[in-house]
Amino acid sequence: MKEGGTMKTSKSEKLMELSQAVIPGGVNSPVRSFKAVGGVPRFVERAEGAYLFDVDGNRYLDFCCSWGPLILGHADADVVRAVKEQVGKGMTYGTATEIEYRLADFIVSNVAAVEKIRFVSSGTEAVMSAVRVARGFTGRELIVKFEGCYHGHCDHLLAKAGSGLATFGQPSSVGVPGATTSNTFVLPLDNEQLLEECFKQHGDKVAAVIIEGVPANNGLLIQRQEYIRMLRSLTEKYGALLIFDEVITGFRLGLGGAAAYYGIEPDLITFGKVIGGSMPVGAFGGRADIMEMLSPLGPVYQAGTLSGNPVAMTAGLATLRKLSDGQIYRRLEEMTARFVADLKQRLENVPVRVASIASIFWLAFQQELPRSADRIERPGIETYNSKHRPLLDEGIYLPPSGYEVCFISAAHTEEMLAEAARKITNEVRRRR
Numbered sequence: 538m539k540e541g542g543t544m545k546t547s548k549s550e551k552l553m554e555l556s557q558a559v560i561p562g563g564v565n566s567p568v569r570s571f572k573a574v575g576g577v578p579r580f581v582e583r584a585e586g587a588y589l590f591d592v593d594g595n596r597y598l599d600f601c602c603s604w605g606p607l608i609l610g611h612a613d614a615d616v617v618r619a620v621k622e623q624v625g626k627g628m629t630y631g632t633a634t635e636i637e638y639r640l641a642d643f644i645v646s647n648v649a650a651v652e653k654i655r656f657v658s659s660g661t662e663a664v665m666s667a668v669r670v671a672r673g674f675t676g677r678e679l680i681v682k683f684e685g686c687y688h689g690h691c692d693h694l695l696a697k698a699g700s701g702l703a704t705f706g707q708p709s710s711v712g713v714p715g716a717t718t719s720n721t722f723v724l725p726l727d728n729e730q731l732l733e734e735c736f737k738q739h740g741d742k743v744a745a746v747i748i749e750g751v752p753a754n755n756g757l758l759i760q761r762q763e764y765i766r767m768l769r770s771l772t773e774k775y776g777a778l779l780i781f782d783e784v785i786t787g788f789r790l791g792l793g794g795a796a797a798y799y800g801i802e803p804d805l806i807t808f809g810k811v812i813g814g815s816m817p818v819g820a821f822g823g824r825a826d827i828m829e830m831l832s833p834l835g836p837v838y839q840a841g842t843l844s845g846n847p848v849a850m851t852a853g854l855a856t857l858r859k860l861s862d863g864q865i866y867r868r869l870e871e872m873t874a875r876f877v878a879d880l881k882q883r884l885e886n887v888p889v890r891v892a893s894i895a896s897i898f899w900l901a902f903q904q905e906l907p908r909s910a911d912r913i914e915r916p917g918i919e920t921y922n923s924k925h926r927p928l929l930d931e932g933i934y935l936p937p938s939g940y941e942v943c944f945i946s947a948a949h950t951e952e953m954l955a956e957a958a959r960k961i962t963n964e965v966r967r968r969r
């Protein structure tokens with residue numbers, strides 16, 4: 538492949554055409570469609586380590602990493618071996634299994650705030666269930682969420698702020714009844730005053746405040762420690778629960794996730810992505826007295842045909858076990874820090890900032906790194922989007938939207954990252 542050349546994409550184009558006839562937009566999750574960045578989405582045939590290979594035979598260094606789960610990279614040999622062995626023993630039983638206990642025990646042992654945990658099949662389900670148990674436990678209905686935080690696609694959290702800075706939510710999707718989001722209060726991030734006001738006015742009705750461990754679905758909006766501490770103390774004061782949505786940050790920021798990073802104990806934590814070792818897994822857990830509200834012990838109903846699926850649990854446990862001595866986290870952090878420093882140095886005098894934490898980074902084409910959604914500059918997002926396609930042609934697979942963060946896996950190497958930094962810099966400096 539020559540530098541700056543355009544790749545052959547005829548097979549992806551053909552498959553997109555066929556898929557569009559039978560799948561809305563040709564995709565099973567909207568960002569995959571490349572709507573924001575243009576061009577044909579690449580149909581991937583296989584993946585290995587840090588690379589994706591598409592149906593036209595092109596190879597890409599993967600910075601999307603399936604949106605977060607792939608902390609070990611693609612097709613990690615140990616995970617694959619464990620999964621193959623389990624598949625041969627049956628793929629679902631609809632009974633309790635030892636492997637569920639093992640994964641639950643691993644998480645409970647590593648995450649201070651989690652005394653009991655239950656597995657589901659996606660992050661969306663985890664959040665939906667955590668919110669239900671929080672409402673059941675407190676007997677209250679109001680949920681406070683933050684603008685720019687994504688918690689999956691359950692109806693009552695698909696809410697955006699109404700007019701005004703802090704309001705009851707309005708549906709952010711057609712098909713969600715206004716009544717469903719009317720119990721969701723939406724606040725901007727990084728604003729102590731509005732948080733306090735919200736609690737003064739509604740505190741005794743708030744079942745829970747939900748926040749992403751580190752907001753990473755709408756840029757990477759790293760919050761100040763004092764702000765998170767205040768969230769913890771206000772929820773405590775008013776008898777509301779604090780839910781950390783750690784679907785991205787859980788076992789990505791380290792074994793203790795964002796809770797350990799900020800040094801706080803939320804009442805409930807939701808997980809997904811990394812804990813499934815690339816299989817569809819979610820989980821929610823926390824204080825035993827809250828979790829014991831769940832059926833069959835208590836009155837809060839929650840269930841799932843494939844919850845705790847043995848193949849998925851096996852993939853998750855094989856992944857987490859490899860992470861347990863901390864060496865992979867240390868290497869990932871060092872590698873990411875060097876890569877980000879390299880990018881920053883190369884991009885001096887260019888209006889682009891790089892936010893990063895652990896093995897997550899985000900390219901912000903603006904002068905200052907934002908801490909709230911309203912500070913993300915739309916022209917910067919458009920600049921990112923315009924660089925996506927040329928970088929794809931250079932074999933760099935960035936997430937196909939400027940609002941999405943990038944991930945580095947244990948399969949990435951210093952050499953791969955150095956080359957990527959060079960290609961990204963060249964493209965960013967090029968005018969189009």
Ligand SMILES: *Cc1c(COP(=O)(O)O)cnc(C)c1O
Binds near residue numbers: 658661784785809819
């Ligand atoms: C991805 C994500 C979800 C939703 O998880 P799915 O598995 O896609 O349903 C929820 N919360 C956060 C913070 C996420 O990043």
